[in-house]
Amino acid sequence: MEIITALGQLHKFNVPCVVALGTFDGLHRGHVDVIRTAREQALKTGGKLAVFTFSNHPYACFRPDRVPPALITPQQKQELLRDLGVNVLVDIPFDLSVARLEPEQFLQRLQALGYSCLVVGSNFTYGIRGEGTVATLRASAAKLGFTLLVRSLVSDGAMVISSTAIRRLIAEGDIVEANRMLGRSYSISGTVAHGNERGRLLGYPTANLELEDNRLAVPLGGVYVVRVLLGDKIYGGMANIGKNPTFGDVEKPRLETHIFDFAGDIYGRQLTVQFVQRVRGEVKFTSLAALKAQLAQDKAACLECLQSF
Structure with missing residues (x-):
């Protein structure tokens, strides 16, 4: 698995690929669903599988005092993604240069990967102040000619699986339910x-x-x-x-x-x-x-x- 740690390095992996986009701060079942969907699409199209994420929580850029505890270490993240068949991991720091990108600018930078398809969760946002949404991404897909796959949020019973929910369960000592949501x-x-x-x-x-x-x-x-x-x-x-x-x-x-x-x-x-x-x-x-x-x-x-x- 190749690892890219800066936006300026994206051109080094310019091959036909499918990209799973997300914060992926816990690699829980919802995150894995997005990545596995991207893997299936890559297999269908003969492309490579790439994951684009951040090496730190976005709050680290604006509200460092509110950064939540991590659910996974960088080493664990790399090992799990490798096991999921990821060919390239784009794991860049979320800093001001990234936070200030307009949604269109973000997609332009991402094009250096040579992707044919993007896969996201239904709550995905991107660009400055999260102004980019699934709706704007659909419009860009139609305009630029790439495929967009949007995955519904995964639930565990009546509760939507999220990193926030898992952190709460861990803090409460409910490890059984936290593990069920994590999938490990x-x-x-x-x-x-x-x-x-x-x-x-x-x-x-x-x-x-x-x-x-x-x-x-x-x-x-x-x-x-x-x-x-x-x-x-x-x-x-x-x-x-x-x-x-x-x-x-x-x-x-x-x-x-x-x-x-x-x-x-x-x-x-x-x-x-x-x-x-x-x-x-x-x-x-x-x-x-x-x-x-x-x-x-x-x-x-x-x-x-x-x-x-």
């Missing part, structure tokens, strides 16, 4: 850091990931059933997000994961924690014995849940 397990990756090793003393050693510098959405505090990706292996586990209220010595939330059937030193290694289901909220225990008893119950509940996946 929500995950957080990071480098395993040293903790206070209290879990080891309790009989449940944990791999710790710091969250304070993480721009990803953080699930509601509590205990979760998880799958853990370490190297090329996948393990079951249970994870806690929070400040360890029983001990009261943690200032910022952290992600602590106990990996089932695993022993070894993984400090400094990359770890990915996939969230499956929330088991319970954070609790302040009156004694270590009560905490250990609860951890045993948590592990049993997590193991039972993992058997159904």
Whole structure:
């Protein structure tokens, strides 16, 4: 997969192609529907599949204090798009030079890709202040002679799937519904850091990931059933997000994961924690014995849940 990171580089991929356009800030089921439709059209026409999106949230340009937490890392985005069969990813920063383009100017710049078809969601906007809409895009398609495919928004039951809805579900701890909307397990990756090793003393050693510098959405505090990706292996586990209220010595939330059937030193290694289901909220225990008893119950509940996946 070729990756283009600036508008001025679009001419480097001037071959007949179909372009999926969108913010794609979560690559949820609605986003994937647009990209798969573009892939099907590319296969029909013998063209290549391109995805045009932004490497940052548009709010970063105008309202940096309101940029929502991310649902996906740049590396995850590239891996998922590669798996979807994308030939070229146009992943440019949304800055003032992009924000100030008139709708017609945006399409003119996009023509450097040599596209024959554009695929968008029905709520797609483009150009300065979002003045370009599906209606203006249809008019341009008729005028310029390209094919336009507009996909209806995808729903999960009565709720339209959106990145905003998924962020809310994650913040509420409803990981099951968030995963259903995403079409995959929500995950957080990071480098395993040293903790206070209290879990080891309790009989449940944990791999710790710091969250304070993480721009990803953080699930509601509590205990979760998880799958853990370490190297090329996948393990079951249970994870806690929070400040360890029983001990009261943690200032910022952290992600602590106990990996089932695993022993070894993984400090400094990359770890990915996939969230499956929330088991319970954070609790302040009156004694270590009560905490250990609860951890045993948590592990049993997590193991039972993992058997159904």
